Amino acid sequence: MMMLKELTGELIGMFVAEKWLAVAVLTLIAVTGSLLDFAGLDQLAGGAILLFGSLLLLLASVCYAAKARTP
């Protein structure tokens, strides 16, 4: 049972290394998908939102962690 719990924790940890980054990435994907499907956004613009949004989220997450972990 303990091993199963550990295994599940490890599997979730594989994808959710940092909770807020994961939530932000999922939100970005949902927003991009909605804009493409419901607002008729041009697919290249959708691609740009997905790509540059991901890059910005990465930068923000690294900088936030650096600030938070610095004593």
Place this chain on the structure above:
Amino acid sequence: MPPLSTAAPAISAAFFASLVEVVEAFTIVLAVATLRGWRPAALGTAGGLGVLACVVLLLGPVLDRIPITSLQLAIGILLLLFGMGWLRKASLRAAGIIPFHDEDAIFAAKTAELREDEGRRSRSLNWIAGVTALKAVLLEGLEVVFIVVAVGAGRGLLVPASLGALAACALVLTAGVLVHRPLSRVPENLLKFGVGVVLSAFGVFWTGEGLGIVWPAQDLALLLFAALFLGAGLIGSAFARKLSMEFA
């Protein structure tokens, strides 16, 4: 077998990502073998590999039944989460914000943990050692399986990706048998940085395709994505270093 130019990114991504995971599993198996002998280590490893084989055999046919766009979207999202997580951690390690992964320290900690168990439950030592090896192989192996599926499925590249992962296993085992100590000289953070870049690029590409986006220049767009993620990782690391110096 697809042409090498198509298969190369999948092979290299699976190879380097698996290298990191196999080194981690090897460190723990070696700690078990050093303390309790090769029998429980080998049995635990075989057990872990057996469970992994079952997972692959069960998952393989299921993957074929999922529509390609759904598969690309699901795997793209998971890859993006996985890759960006690695890239974030590698950037923070490179900036000195979080400590480097130290195989020697992990080896020492795992050995000490097993010694502690030795004092408490001397009758079931080989069992504990075997389960420790099994857990390490299973947990790290699951990550390898995911990486192989993620970079290989949906494009008919499962075989090349598996070959990349197998080559990583063979390399680590050969090096491990030769040096017979934790492989602490593997530049793990550099590998994690590189693999994080590649997996994030694959993640954006496949998530986009799953959402119905047709990327200009098709597969070549991956190179641009990888370059952008590399740049973002390096800039993030430089910013993080600067921030930590400012606040220190």
